[in-house]
Amino acid sequence: MQRHFDKDIEELKDLLLRMGAMVEDSIMQSIRSLLERDTALAQEVISNDDRIDQMELEIDRRTLELIAKMQPTAVDLRFVATVMKVTPELERIADLAQDVCERVIELNREPPLKAMVAIPRLAQDAQGMVRAALDALVRRDVSLARSVITQDDSVDQQTEQSFRELLTYLLEDPRNISRAIRLTFIGKYFERMADGATNICEMVVYLVEGKMIKHAYGTAHNR
Amino acid sequence: MTITIAMPSAPPGTAAVREIESGAAKISVRDFDFFYGSAQVLHGITLDIPDQQVTALIGPSGCGKTTFIRSINRMNDIIPEARAKGTITIDGRDIYAPGTDVVALRRRVGMVFQKSNPFPKSIFDNVAYGLRIGGLTDKRSLREHVEKSLIRAALWDEVKDRLDDSALALSGGQQQRLCIARALAVDPEILLMDEPASALDPTATTKIEELIWELKANYTIVIVTHNMQQAARVSDRTAFFMLGRVVEYSDTKTIFMNPKEKMTEDYVTGRFG
Numbered sequence: 001m002q003r004h005f006d007k008d009i010e011e012l013k014d015l016l017l018r019m020g021a022m023v024e025d026s027i028m029q030s031i032r033s034l035l036e037r038d039t040a041l042a043q044e045v046i047s048n049d050d051r052i053d054q055m056e057l058e059i060d061r062r063t064l065e066l067i068a069k070m071q072p073t074a075v076d077l078r079f080v081a082t083v084m085k086v087t088p089e090l091e092r093i094a095d096l097a098q099d100v101c102e103r104v105i106e107l108n109r110e111p112p113l114k115a116m117v118a119i120p121r122l123a124q125d126a127q128g129m130v131r132a133a134l135d136a137l138v139r140r141d142v143s144l145a146r147s148v149i150t151q152d153d154s155v156d157q158q159t160e161q162s163f164r165e166l167l168t169y170l171l172e173d174p175r176n177i178s179r180a181i182r183l184t185f186i187g188k189y190f191e192r193m194a195d196g197a198t199n200i201c202e203m204v205v206y207l208v209e210g211k212m213i214k215h216a217y218g219t220a221h222n223r
Numbered sequence: 224m225t226i227t228i229a230m231p232s233a234p235p236g237t238a239a240v241r242e243i244e245s246g247a248a249k250i251s252v253r254d255f256d257f258f259y260g261s262a263q264v265l266h267g268i269t270l271d272i273p274d275q276q277v278t279a280l281i282g283p284s285g286c287g288k289t290t291f292i293r294s295i296n297r298m299n300d301i302i303p304e305a306r307a308k309g310t311i312t313i314d315g316r317d318i319y320a321p322g323t324d325v326v327a328l329r330r331r332v333g334m335v336f337q338k339s340n341p342f343p344k345s346i347f348d349n350v351a352y353g354l355r356i357g358g359l360t361d362k363r364s365l366r367e368h369v370e371k372s373l374i375r376a377a378l379w380d381e382v383k384d385r386l387d388d389s390a391l392a393l394s395g396g397q398q399q400r401l402c403i404a405r406a407l408a409v410d411p412e413i414l415l416m417d418e419p420a421s422a423l424d425p426t427a428t429t430k431i432e433e434l435i436w437e438l439k440a441n442y443t444i445v446i447v448t449h450n451m452q453q454a455a456r457v458s459d460r461t462a463f464f465m466l467g468r469v470v471e472y473s474d475t476k477t478i479f480m481n482p483k484e485k486m487t488e489d490y491v492t493g494r495f496g
Binding site for chain 2: 001003005071072073074075076077078210
């Protein structure tokens with residue numbers, strides 16, 4: 001039976017996907033602004049962040065309205081809970097893309113540091129994880145979600161590697177300090193985007209299977 | 224969400240002592256079939272209803288939940304051509320065994336109906352009714368029992384100054400709590416509630432639900448409700464009935480958050496139909 005509620009759920013899903021697409025764009029553009037030293041593009045990402053924030057508020061408003069009016073249960077309840085957890089995750093990822101762009105603008109005021117070492121790959125991997133997490137959410141694809149979660153360790157390692165490499169630049173020449181520190185921040189921002197993608201994937205597993213797998217809950221609390 | 228609290232065993236010698244510890248099955252149902260003439264309305268019902276918990280029965284109209292709840296105190300016996308097969312045991316004793324004292328059974332298993340049905344008597348006499356039938360005549364003792372029952376039913380403060388007024392002068396919600404007090408007066412162990420709040424306004428409904436919460440410390444409660452949110456709010460366990468069968472029986476939180484059966488999910492999300 002088609003319910004009026006299904007229309008509300010569909011609309012909420014569309015909004016979340018539109019927000020997801022906007023966040024993906026922000027990440028992509030932040031990477032481009034970094035690699036191409038494009039200050040104008042970085043500024044564009046920063047100014048676009050307001051739209052993503054507005055989208056978050058709109059989704060929050062609709063979600064709360066839906067809970068109040070429809071009192072969702074079972075898969076509907078899990079969907080609404082997922083939206084409420086995923087939306088701030090996306091907003092945070094967009095903020096991180098904005099942070100990348102702020103550092104890019106600062107970096108562009110100085111000559112480029114010889115190489116950005118592991119950062120471009122780290123950035124691409126984090127972007128790929130966010131995209132895959134959103135795909136898993138749209139398709140309710142648990143195996144994709146689980147495979148994204150396993151990639152998080154590799155991103156963590158790359159972040160660590162890029163930090164160590166930047167450390168050598170720092171030690172080598174004091175003139176590198178501000179740029180190397182900014183790049184270290186950027187590495188951390190991408191690493192946290194990947195964390196966000198992991199959190200989204202954990203909610204996909206919850207949505208589909210009703211199991212909370214974050215922290216150690218996967219084993220102890222699910223039957 | 225259900226919070227399970229480990230209940231310490233009551234000290235020996237108190238009225239709260241039960242043969243079965245909290246959480247153990249008070250009512251055990253095995254392969255229970257029920258027929259009205261040749262029409263079978265319950266099919267192989269098998270479930271354990273725990274002591275000192277609230278068990279909700281949900282399901283669409285005609286699914287058999289009311290027939291089932293009425294089987295627990297053999298209320299269906301009065302229907303001609305009604306026939307039961309299988310067993311229902313309370314504290315390990317089969318209530319359908321030959322020689323069962325049905326009157327004594329119904330004293331142990333009280334019932335509250337959808338529509339409050341006070342007798343056209345005073346508030347006091349309504350609550351005292353079962354006690355008097357049971358042979359209690361001592362006025363002081365009657366008064367104490369009536370007061371205790373009205374307190375348990377969260378009605379005492381509202382009626383203590385007008386116990387001699389007609390019960391029919393009470394509001395719908397008060398009448399329903401009076402019926403609960405009347406059921407509690409004979410000190411039952413199990414309370415069956417067939418849509419006890421469906422005819423009440425939201426405030427009266429909340430009072431009944433709060434009361435159910437309080438009563439479960441001392442009674443085993445089985446409630447039939449069409450209000451799914453009510454089942455979710457008041458019960459510890461929920462059984463979903465469909466076409467005379469139990470489709471799923473589980474912790475209430477599982478039924479409402481992550482049911483195992485597609486049919487349960489469709490029903491609790493309102494997709495059913």
